[in-house]
Amino acid sequence: MENWLNKQAALVPNKTALVFENRSWSFQQLKDETGMLSGKLQNIIDKSTGRIGFLAANTPSSYLTVLALQELGVQIVLLNFRLSLFELSKQIKIANVDRVLVDDSLQTRNKELAELTEFADVRCWKLSQIKQLAKHEPHVVEEYKDDQVTTIMFTSGTTGNPHGVLQTFKNHFFSAVGSAINLGLQANDMWLCAVPIFHISGFSIMMRSLIYGMPVLLVEHFQEKQITWLLQEQPVTLMSVVPQMLKRLLESFPAGGYNQDFRCFLLGGAAIDEQTLRQCIALKLPVIQSYGMTETCSQVVALSFSDALNAVGSVGKPLFPVQLRINEKTKEIEIKAPNVVSGYLGATHIFEEKLTEDGWFKTGDVGHYDEAKFLFVEGRKGEMLISGGENIFPDEIENAYAGFPTITEFAVCGVPDDKWGEVPVGFYVGSQMISDNELIAYGSKKLARFKIPKQFVKVERLPRTASGKVKRYELAKELRQ
Secondary structure, three states: OEOHHHHHHHHOOOOEEEEEOOEEEEHHHHHHHHHHHHHHHHHHHOOOOOEEEEEOOOOHHHHHHHHHHHHOOOEEEEEOOOOOHHHHHHHHHHHOOOEEEEOOOHHHHOHHHHHHHHHHOOEEEEHHHHHOOOOOOOOOOOEOOOOOEEEEEEOOOOOOOOOEEEEEHHHHHHHHHHHHHHHOOOOOOOEEEOOOOOOHHHHHHHHHHHHHOOOEEEOOOOOHHHHHHHHHHOOOOEEEEOHHHHHHHHHOOOOOOOOOOOOEEEEOOOOOOHHHHHHHHHOOOOEEEEEEEHHHOEEEEEEOHHHOHHHOOOOEEEOOOOEEEEOOOOOEEEEEOOOOOOOEOOOHHHHHHOEOOOOOEEEEEEEEEOOOOOEEEEEEHHHOEEEOOEEEOHHHHHHHOOOOOOEEEEEEEEEEEOOOEEEEEEEEEEOOOOOHHHHHHHHHOOOOHHHOOOEEEEOOOOOEOOOOOEOHHHHHHHHHO
């Protein structure tokens, strides 16, 4: 395929490509600025291994740098700036990079990053330093090969063992195609990106922009008041959210609604609870629930808003390019699609273990169909509890407690127990302490006795990944300590 940015600059040079605060870029302007930046990045690319680490933020500088690195044919190792130096250095070592780019804005958000050079034994370059370098003639890639790895993202690490996922141009392209067929594509579409671009949820929006010729409204931080104003005053038609973001937006939903062209929220990270869903329906606020992962370059299953109440708790049906089945013995969800990646960085054997003999990818999630063939995800295999011989999925318990008054967040993990093998423990964020008896009584109305948590712990916050998933292993660790 022809270089995506060059193609859009040729097709729709004057169409808006990027909006950030009070500035906008057309596709031609994006190409021009990216070309200038590519020439300066050439200084450090010539001395690299063809792969570079990047601590990106939701800023125009990071956005342009990603595009410039793609144009140079460099594999971009996208790193999560929220990680500790120990976690970052581990990923940098796995990726085998000796240079890391750092968005200047991150220095104030994570002061530890100033020590990364010594801690991880890498050369760190601020994006402002790159702009000061001499401009060389960049070696721009004119065509993108299907199997060319363009990005490496580490899995969200809900189990504590992330893997570097090798994502190709073909993977990103078919992810965008599946999304377009599902949501439709309109001439006036604009996607608001408030999810991190170092994560697949945000990066996939960038790729859709290049493939669709669609503008992106980039937001540096998620703040519900600012986002609500943008959804009212800007011509945003689509926005990606995780459940926590959606709930916060509902709390400040304006009486007059959003702008007249707004089409829907694309919800990822976890299924929506029934109470929140009914609130969205009452407000006539379309929410498309979806299911996907880093290994599939965004969503592979989605639930239309019109089907939402008929399949509460479901993530929907597979998108057009996606084949999906459930293993009869293990109940694991298996996928075959052109947007499923080809491997893990430096861990070929681990990825091969996730493939069936006939080439389907084992997601690690357990699920089932209902009679209408809607998919229900019960939970991660590795997070399933076996208590007294009974299988328990934390997600089911968490959904049961989602409507409890005064509780804003609820999570469950399993802990060892001498009598039952494992038992569930509940962690909640709320405005006040709640007695165990009250919580047990609430749970008994919706859950079998063995599924009700044996202990409840009030916490200030739940540890989450960049995609909003709860790190249950951290909760279990804190409880042990």
